[in-house]
Amino acid sequence: MQTTKNVLVEIEDLKVEFRLHEGTVHALEGVSLRIPQGRTLGVIGESGSGKSVTAQAIMGIIPSPPGKIVQGRVRLYLPENGSERVVDVTELPPNGAEIRQIRGKEISMIFQEPMTSFSPVHTIGDQIMEAIRIHYPEVSKKEARERTIEMMRRVGIPRPEQRVDAYPFQFSGGMRQRAMIAMALICHPRLVIADEPTTALDVTIEAQILELLQDLQKEFGMSIMYISHDLTVVGGIADEVVVMYLGLVMEQAATDELFDNPLHPYTQALWRSIPTIDGELERLSPIRGALPSPFAVHKGCPFYSRCEKRIPGVCEVSRPPMIEARPNHWVRCFLYSE
Template sequence: MRDNAPLLRIEGLRTVFRSSVGEIAAVDGVDLDVPRGRTLGIVGESGCGKSMLSLSVMRLVPPPGRVAQGRVLLEGQDLLRLSAGAMRQVRGGKVAMIFQEPMTSLNPVHSVGAQITEAMRAHDKSASGAELRDRAIEALKRVRIPSPESRFDDYPHQLSGGMRQRVMIAMALACRPQLLIADEPTTALDVTVQAQILDLLRELQDETGMSIILITHDLGVIAEMADEVAVMYAGKVVERATAAELFASPQHPYTLGLLGSIPRLDEDRERLLAIEGAVPPPFALPKGCRFHPRCPFAIEACTRAQPALEPVADGHLAACIRAPVEQSAELAA
């Protein structure tokens, strides 16, 4: 394996669900790379397919869904072809995940220490109970939980939202995974705690060298954390670039709309921009470009065929027949 090869490569991933109108795609032909030791941000509105993409990588798609096509290559090994037993060893061992809401992810009838040690025991059956307890307490220390020895025996309801999120991070990192998938890790947390969680993730990444997939709708979090960004809309990636390039020169109208909805200190604007309408459901996708019914730049050609994700600059891809153009000034007007 070459040192410059990505840790994770997603190729043509398509996840579908059976319905009364046939199979509908929640993730539709996604290609992504996650470099070693770097953070890939995935951003988009609710319903764009971000969380389903992460569940597809982990092979946790709930029925009646299934991954219909594509490959998920971790260091060249296709996770979609592993046996169920082999995949259980990958989860938590090589790839770990932080889910959106820790209160629903943690079991309310077991102490947080018991849940962390259970995750460890799944990957190290030879360790004694005392060894697992010591390692779990050390994991709680690493995520800056005060008095970890006493917190080990606490139950989820005894902890604040920020503390529960730290427990989830401790559990996810207990076996030192190579890749951490963080799905909205700061949702429902106040701004101060959110900043603490992001700082913690950054410190742990520097310490362990792990890669991170950060899924969020918050572009402020993306700007602070991500090295590269993929913008998703209606199950597809519509723009991909480094974080610096994306914020400096967005090329897809959807990205422009997302950025235009954020207040900025360097601009004097009476009203923020808003994207009209909503993300279409996967069973009622428009023909042509999926964003064209909401797009201020749409022309008749946009209704005919889906645009491919193509280079518009070095390392910058966009799925728009009008890219690259100076759209931001046109949109602001």
């Protein structure tokens, strides 16, 4: 994988648990990945695979209790005075001054549900402007308002001069999502974590938002971690793709390589479940079985019970390691081990 020279975020063997009355949920089971500077990392997988928990770990916002990082590191490599400052997010108090200076300015997140992310008693404009005033206290309130209006215009909100004083309940779901994107981008962060950012948008506005993210990425050199169930969108925006399942990275490669040569049986099953417009119309091929209980502890491969290529006596006995099956193409599967 990449050296840290061109890496913005490095996650190493991260394990996260949620200790509930019903039992312990092993949300992440040893996730390791890197987000390069100025590049887009796509993260795909079924619900419950650990995509959003990974994003929360990077932001330092895992709800505690019941959530807890029990192992691993999340490191940020931030330029500072011509050199590099390494910040270990897992060692910072979640409400401390240092992590609060990083959130919004260095790393920001576009949440999946904007209605619960905005305060209902403050205007949209005030909530977007707050990020500017916190991280850039030298900026006047007038200038912060002008920047907010311009960013609202860039994300496609009509009449931003009037809408800046509106409350969240006065926005539709799609408009709130665009306002959430404006708030995430207002300080031009080095990393934007986009957790299903276009869920509430129609396909036309979705295309505009994706184009905006890519334009801002080129303009400011920011990195993007794009979490989605839509493989088509991920294939169009990501430089590299990570496939997750039950808290583990199952496969990672450059986007073209992963789409052309999926190696893991889970990745192959995801591809078969996608409808296409090419060739004859056929029934979709869903992944057989159901996602195992989040409270279950898996000694071997967590995909064993649903895998069509499983090796009895091997796959359920021990957990497969990550193997570089092809150049820069990593897969967690015994099918490719020696």
